[in-house]
Amino acid sequence: MGYGIALDVGTSGYRTHLVDLSKNGKIISTAITMRHPLPGANIMDHLHFWMENGSEVGHSILMNTVSRLIELHGAPLKEIERIAVCGNPAQVSMFENIEIRDLAYAGQSLLKRLGVKIPERRGHVTTAGDLGLTSVRSEVEVVIPPAIRHEIGADALAMIMKSGLLDKKETCMVTDYGTNAEMGLFHDGELYSGSAAAGPAMEGQAIDHGMLAAPFAISDLEIGEDGRWKNIVLDAKLHPVVGSLTDAANGASKRMADITARGITGTGVVAAVAVGLESGLISLPGIRTPDRMLHFQDGITFSEADLGEAGKAMGAIRAGHRTLIEEVGISDADVKTMYLAGASGTYVDPIKAQTVGMVPRIVDTTVQVGNTSLMMAYDLVRDDSALDEMQKVADSIASKHIMFATSKVFEDMYVNEIAFWDEGMPEEMYNEVLKGAGLSPLPPIVRPKETKRLVLSDIPVIGERGLSILDNVGVYLTGGFEGCIGCQVCERECPERALKVLEGGPHGYTIKIATEHCLGTACKNCESVCPQKVYRFGDLRVSQRA
Incomplete structure (x- = not known):
């Protein structure tokens, strides 16, 4: 046989392995994107873009991106034999270009009024030709994994299977710490799941110097013996090393290793907040330094605006965890083991x-299990029996999905979290508000007796050819509008600098937007600031990739 591609379609970006199928599934190389190719910062943004701009536009962006990643590996395209995918229900459904409205809207009555037929989402094999993936031969097999049910996808199933959670007798919790934080609570033989739209901060996005977990990102911070902060940076193989000792109040640094940081990951953000709180440099909702910033090596900073973004994400995750605990009717002390998955779950302290x-x-115990979605895609691409086994496990799990969007418990919890992070609500008042809502207060923190790390990096094996990063997916939304005067107001007002106004086209000027940098339908600032009121974001179409 030839080669296979294992593909993790994550909410914050895509990760792939090139696998040699003739050598017992040897990983040859790894290629990743730095952001998700669709406009938007989270799963709801992606769904809204898909529905507003059309599945044809959205799917074209995804297929172009997958093609770029496959080509980045450098293997002969005619020798690609199989592609296997893993991700959450929305991302896999968009990859496959099937119905997604059942994931965007809550309530059976609404779905019935809209005439939505919910896809079965069982594991199956299709072809590249059926998906419209033209960079490889049309007959290439594409393995689509099963969901447990339509809201609990293959990524959650991968997380459960790879963590060994189902083998545990005691109550356990597992979370994939990402933009769309999938979480599960396993209690008395039943899985209770939920998904909190934590936002992009957990992936290092919406943070001034933020980036995904990639070489030369600050992934952790610690206070050294002299009070300066250790800046822990990922090296070229995604292994953490101490880069510099830094005075977080002013940025004065002492270099400890020959490594230059490019940015800070979501786990670095977690560390910045935790160490900031413990050191007193953060007193919610502000930062207590002269310029109201924390300073790390190589000019990387963390601002009060960044703190606000981080607080939203952390608050959503805590609200999600506590909602599961409340809905199941157990106490905090009943949860014995916590599994941390995903890139953030790998590197976070x-x-x-x-x-x-x-x-x-x-x-009692924390266990860091790595990028289980990519691990599962790897299993699916190299092992013909893996899909059947995954479906068997999916069919065997008794599950209940708790929709946080309609949960009064989650609403009460998250409102409290916003007050805690944005207004500096004291914990005593936080607990009083919870009691008033009939909910359990936060117990005192009891540190784990044991912390286990099963992998050193979220991608334990990158292959002999190493890691390639697709910094620019090269996919654009373009269009022109009658009445456009080329004033460039939309270009100047784009918060992500994703848009350019170019001369030419049937109407005199053409709009060109880099999709992975655009905030999508959650923003549409370009449309709202158009002085001529002729700009229509929904009319833009995918252009040929550069």
Whole structure:
């Protein structure tokens, strides 16, 4: 056989392995994107863009991106034999270009009024030709994994299977710490799941110097013996090393290793907040330094605006965890083991995560399991029996999905979290508000007795050819509008600098937007600021990639 592609379609970006199928599934290389190719910062943005601009536009962007990643590996395209995918229900459904409105809207009555037929979402094999993936031969097999039910997808199933959660007798919790934080609570043989739209801060996005987990990103911070902060940076193989010692109040640094940081990951953000709180440099809702910033190596900073974004994410995750606990009717002390998955779950310090509310306040053991979605895609691409086994496990799990969007418990919890992070609500008042709503107060923090890390990096094996990063997916939304005068107001007002106004086209000027940098339908600032009122974001179409 030839080669296979294992593909993790994440909410914040895509990650792939090139696998040699003739050598027992040897990983040859790894290629990733730095952001999700669709406009938007989270799963709801992606769904809204898909529905507003049309599935044809959205799917074209995704297929172009997958093609670029496959080409980046450098293998002969005619020798690609199989592609296997894993991700959450929305991302896999968009990849496959099937119905997604059942994931965007809550309530059976609304779905019935809209005439939405919910897809079965069982595991199956299709072809590249059926998907419209033209960079490889049309007959290439594409393995689509099953969901447990339509809201609990293959990524959650991968997380459950790879963590060994189902083999545990005691109550356990598992979370994939990402933009769309999928979480599950396993209690008395039943899985209770939920998904909190934590936002992009957990992936290092919507943060001034933020970036995904990639080489030369600050992934952790610690206070050294002299009070300066250790800046822990990922090297070229995604292994953490101490880069510099830095005075977080002013940025004065002492270089410890020959490594230059490019930005800070979501786990670095968690560390910044946790260490900031413990050192007193953060006193919610502000930062207590002369310029109201924390300073790290190589000019990387963390502002009060960044703190606000981080607080929204951390608050959503804690609200999600506590909603599961309340809905199941157990206490915090009943949760014995916490599994941390995904890139953020791999690199984050579980003690710091507990400090900021991302790990339950009482837990015996934490286990960091890595990027289980990419691991599962790898299993599916190299092993013909893996799909059947995955479907068997999916069919065997008794589950209940708790829609946080319609949960009064989650609403009460998250309102409290916003007050805590944005207004500096004291914990005593926080607990009083919870009691008033009939909910359990936060217990005192009890540190884990044991912390286990099963992998050193979220992608344990990158292959002999190493890691390639697709910094620019090269996919654009373009269009022109009758009445456009080329004033460039839309270009100047784009918060992400994703838009350019170019001369030419049937109407005299053409709009060109880099999709992975655009905030999508949640923003549409370009449309709202158009002085001629002729700009229509929904009319833009995908152009040929550069």
